[in-house]
Amino acid sequence: MWSDILTGYGIFILEILTILLVIAAIVAMIISAKQRNAAHHGELVVTDLSEEFKETVKHLRDFQLSEEELKQAEKTEKKAKKQEAKALKAKLKNGEKAAPKPLCLRARF
Numbered sequence: 001m002w003s004d005i006l007t008g009y010g011i012f013i014l015e016i017l018t019i020l021l022v023i024a025a026i027v028a029m030i031i032s033a034k035q036r037n038a039a040h041h042g043e044l045v046v047t048d049l050s051e052e053f054k055e056t057v058k059h060l061r062d063f064q065l066s067e068e069e070l071k072q073a074e075k076t077e078k079k080a081k082k083q084e085a086k087a088l089k090a091k092l093k094n095g096e097k098a099a100p101k102p103l104c105l106r107a108r109f
Helices: 002-040 050-064 067-093
Strands: 043-047 104-108
Touching: 050 067
Parallel strands: none
Antiparallel strands: 043 104
16 A cells, blocks of 8 residues: 555656656757857957058068168158148038048947
């Protein structure tokens, strides 16, 4: 009589454990699926590298120049920057809008 009760109780406990394990496995699969989908959503960052490339070209060019040629090149570059600034100032004075340079573009997926 007691053995039948204990056997029935043991089977009941095993059934409950099986159901809990199945529920835990389903919840774990749902969580991992959500994390996997979240990993695909991200941010794409596009950076303007033109200034860095210009600096690299300048360094390579300057490496090959003599001291006098280097001074002349720096003077010419400084003059060109000054002319650009002057032109921008004139545009702004005339009421024209200057096009802003985007440094970093971001897109969300």
